[in-house]
Amino acid sequence: SAVISQKPSRDICQRGTSLTIQCQVDSQVTMMFWYRQQPGQSLTLIATANQGSEATYESGFVIDKFPISRPNLTFSTLTVSNMSPEDSSIYLCSVSAGGSADTQYFGPGTRLTVL
Amino acid sequence: KQEVTQIPAALSVPEGENLVLNCSFTDSAIYNLQWFRQDPGKGLTSLLLIQSSQREQTSGRLNASLDKSSGRSTLYIAASQPGDSATYLCAVVGDKIIFGKGTRLHILP
Numbered sequence: 635s636a637v638i639s640q641k642p643s644r645d646i647c648q649r650g651t652s653l654t655i656q657c658q659v660d661s662q663v664t665m666m667f668w669y670r671q672q673p674g675q676s677l678t679l680i681a682t683a684n685q686g687s688e689a690t691y692e693s694g695f696v697i698d699k700f701p702i703s704r705p706n707l708t709f710s711t712l713t714v715s716n717m718s719p720e721d722s723s724i725y726l727c728s729v730s731a732g733g734s735a736d737t738q739y740f741g742p743g744t745r746l747t748v749l
Numbered sequence: 750k751q752e753v754t755q756i757p758a759a760l761s762v763p764e765g766e767n768l769v770l771n772c773s774f775t776d777s778a779i780y781n782l783q784w785f786r787q788d789p790g791k792g793l794t795s796l797l798l799i800q801s802s803q804r805e806q807t808s809g810r811l812n813a814s815l816d817k818s819s820g821r822s823t824l825y826i827a828a829s830q831p832g833d834s835a836t837y838l839c840a841v842v843g844d845k846i847i848f849g850k851g852t853r854l855h856i857l858p
Binding site: 638640667675676677678679692724726728736737738739740741742743745 | 783785790791792793794795798838840845846848849850851
């Protein structure tokens, strides 16, 4: 298993600003994923954070809006840029030792409210 | 395109009852299916993972089954307890990981 922490746990931000969310894992993992969970909805994969290369974004998500860093095998950040109220969601980091076909472990999430 | 549906969306049952949560998916080309639990305002906790070659997995009072050909999985919870109250999500892993919208379960003391 893996223990994952996220910072901040929640934040309230003004429209037009940016927020960077940190994800720390207690062990080295190959793949880290960032998800969004909008109110009343299920999880949607934003991107896969690859160590040493650019993140792979899912359809509907772009690097300019959600830049991701993965400087090492235990840490990643997701930035939500130029925020609007539609970005109000829970953002979750997850990891998988064996890729997407293996058990996924999730962080506690970051609850973001944009005014 | 894979679609994952969970029925019912919400369920309330008295403590002690056995219950079944359902998950259906449209594309049977999957690697595995995972069941998660999400408590309010929290992240997800992995409950069970069933590989595509398996029919079921058990952990304590939980039993998950998988019928790939019919695109169905069930999560059986035996002797429910108030602490089981949470949202239960299934996720189908193929080329992508697709989550259902979840079943909100409330166990009445």
